[in-house]
Amino acid sequence: MQDILDQLGIRQSNGGTATGQKWIGSKGKVIASFSPVDGKKIAEVVGTDEAAYDQVIKKASEAFLEWRLWPSPKRGDVVRQFAEALRKYKEPLGKLVSYEMGKSLQEGLGEVQEMIDICDFAVGLSRQLHGLTMHSERPGHRMYEQWHPLGIVGIISAFNFPVAVWSWNTALAWVCGDVCVWKPSEKTPLCAIACQNIIADVFAANGVPEGVCGLVIGEREIGERLAADTRVPLVSATGSTRMGKAVGAAVGARLGRSLLELGGNNAIIISKDADLEMALVGCVFGAVGTAGQRCTSTRRLIIHEDVYDAFRDKLVNAYKQLRIGDPLDEANHVGPLIDKGAVAMYSAAIEKCKSEGGQFVVEGGVLEGKGYESGCYVKPCIAEVQPHYEIVCHETFAPILYLMKYKMLEEAIAIQNGVPQGLSSSIMTLNLREAETFLSSAGSDCGIANVNIGTSGAEIGGAFGGEKETGGGRESGSDAWRIYMRRQTNTINYSTKLPLAQGIKFDL
Ligand code: UN1
Numbered sequence: 325m326q327d328i329l330d331q332l333g334i335r336q337s338n339g340g341t342a343t344g345q346k347w348i349g350s351k352g353k354v355i356a357s358f359s360p361v362d363g364k365k366i367a368e369v370v371g372t373d374e375a376a377y378d379q380v381i382k383k384a385s386e387a388f389l390e391w392r393l394w395p396s397p398k399r400g401d402v403v404r405q406f407a408e409a410l411r412k413y414k415e416p417l418g419k420l421v422s423y424e425m426g427k428s429l430q431e432g433l434g435e436v437q438e439m440i441d442i443c444d445f446a447v448g449l450s451r452q453l454h455g456l457t458m459h460s461e462r463p464g465h466r467m468y469e470q471w472h473p474l475g476i477v478g479i480i481s482a483f484n485f486p487v488a489v490w491s492w493n494t495a496l497a498w499v500c501g502d503v504c505v506w507k508p509s510e511k512t513p514l515c516a517i518a519c520q521n522i523i524a525d526v527f528a529a530n531g532v533p534e535g536v537c538g539l540v541i542g543e544r545e546i547g548e549r550l551a552a553d554t555r556v557p558l559v560s561a562t563g564s565t566r567m568g569k570a571v572g573a574a575v576g577a578r579l580g581r582s583l584l585e586l587g588g589n590n591a592i593i594i595s596k597d598a599d600l601e602m603a604l605v606g607c608v609f610g611a612v613g614t615a616g617q618r619c620t621s622t623r624r625l626i627i628h629e630d631v632y633d634a635f636r637d638k639l640v641n642a643y644k645q646l647r648i649g650d651p652l653d654e655a656n657h658v659g660p661l662i663d664k665g666a667v668a669m670y671s672a673a674i675e676k677c678k679s680e681g682g683q684f685v686v687e688g689g690v691l692e693g694k695g696y697e698s699g700c701y702v703k704p705c706i707a708e709v710q711p712h713y714e715i716v717c718h719e720t721f722a723p724i725l726y727l728m729k730y731k732m733l734e735e736a737i738a739i740q741n742g743v744p745q746g747l748s749s750s751i752m753t754l755n756l757r758e759a760e761t762f763l764s765s766a767g768s769d770c771g772i773a774n775v776n777i778g779t780s781g782a783e784i785g786g787a788f789g790g791e792k793e794t795g796g797g798r799e800s801g802s803d804a805w806r807i808y809m810r811r812q813t814n815t816i817n818y819s820t821k822l823p824l825a826q827g828i829k830f831d832l
Pocket of ligand 1: 484485489562617618619620779780781782783
């Protein structure tokens with residue numbers, strides 16, 4: 325791992341505060357990053373104190389005054405070069421993601437690929453930040469709207485996608501002419517430092533004003549500072565619903581803008597008309613991939629009574645094949661949870677499920693012994709439950725899958741929608757009527773609704789996010805860029821008179 329750290333410019337002790345190309349001194353709390361893979365300390369990071377935070381915001385404000393004047397395609401060209409640098413660093417960065425966060429190497433590399441893809445998307449977008457024109461009701465008048473940069477975008481990201489979610493925000497924000505200040509999860513600070521090192525070289529080579537890409541590392545108080553800071557017009561936060569409610573309230577109290585991408589409690593409906601073999605792959609990957617730590621992870625299966633027993637047996641068999649262990653070893657399917665706190669939450673959820681009457685058909689448990697010394701490896705498990713159980717309506721970031729039975733599609737959709745969260749959802753069916761009903765206004769209430777694929781692994785080209793307690797925000801593709809800009813309506817009078825709208829006469 326040392327060669328990887330060297331390639332990415334990570335030392336034993338690192339500064340955690342940057343204004344872009346430069347690191348700045350800080351006397352914040354020292355955060356040690358431990359790998360959940362083997363429990364070893366990887367390196368330390370000095371957190372951002374209040375003065376350093378202020379310096380980053382000040383630099384970002386100054387940089388914005390210049391950056392907003394760059395033509396957007398020119399900003400796009402810098403993002404294009406960032407994508408090139410990411411292609412070069414894909415292997416080491418993917419490995420670091422895997423080692424610091426614990427996801428499989430395949431998924432670590434996939435996460436860096438997602439960064440490259442969003443950069444490519446943003447490059448094209450840099451020539452398409454278009455507004456509408458409309459017809460004025462007055463003669464000799466033209467009316468149109470344009471989109472201007474917003475200012476500083478505060479980005480609060482979670483440990484589970486330690487680099488990709490940042491890039492969804494920054495790549496778009498940068499082409500839109502905004503400057504960014506990133507508060508990564510304190511559980512994965514080294515991934516953020518690696519990204520900062522990669523972008524710093526690209527920015528320096530292009531004469532990008534210092535401050536366009538700020539980094540502040542620390543615990544909750546840094547997020548609170550960003551949320552309350554009137555110099556930050558947009559705060560984009562990914563993480564738990566609890567965190568999102570606090571950020572949303574603080575940003576709302578100052579009438580700022582927030583983009584929230586919070587918890588999911590994603591279900592797949594397995595119809596009696598499903599291709600069960602295909603469904604199996606989607607369900608198992610959705611439930612155990614990233615050890616159940618994606619906001620899009622599959623947590624609930626709602627299975628038609630005619631195929632319930634057969635599909636449950638297939639799942640139980642498939643779970644027997646799962647290999648749990650070092651995620652950097654490609655033979656393994658499931659890596660560790662992020663830390664022992666997550667393991668405690670996993671164990672508590674299993675106990676709660678049992679106390680509510682859940683029957684485990686694949687038992688859970690914390691793994692011990694050789695290869696599991698970090699104490700973060702757990703067994704993916706499956707329980708038969710009733711949809712209304714409290715624990716089933718709650719998002720536990722772990723590989724626990726709940727099974728429930730249905731008779732009629734309407735009932736399945738009601739169960740699917742009957743939780744506080746609304747991120748991702750799927751139906752497995754070869755029946756066109758069922759598929760279209762699921763996608764109709766009487767169907768899934770989630771931000772993402774799929775047919776014959778699982779709930780996780782969304783492509784960057786679509787808008788990503790969800791409803792209800794998921795927070796309502798949309799990041800990534802489609803027209804998600806609009807939230808990073810301010811809209812301005814312009815009316816231009818090129819006539820020789822000044823007629824008032826609505827036919828009002830005001831003669832002097
Ligand atoms: C997240 O877990 O916060 O759709 C993001 C997916 C990934 C992104 C997940 N592309 O599973």
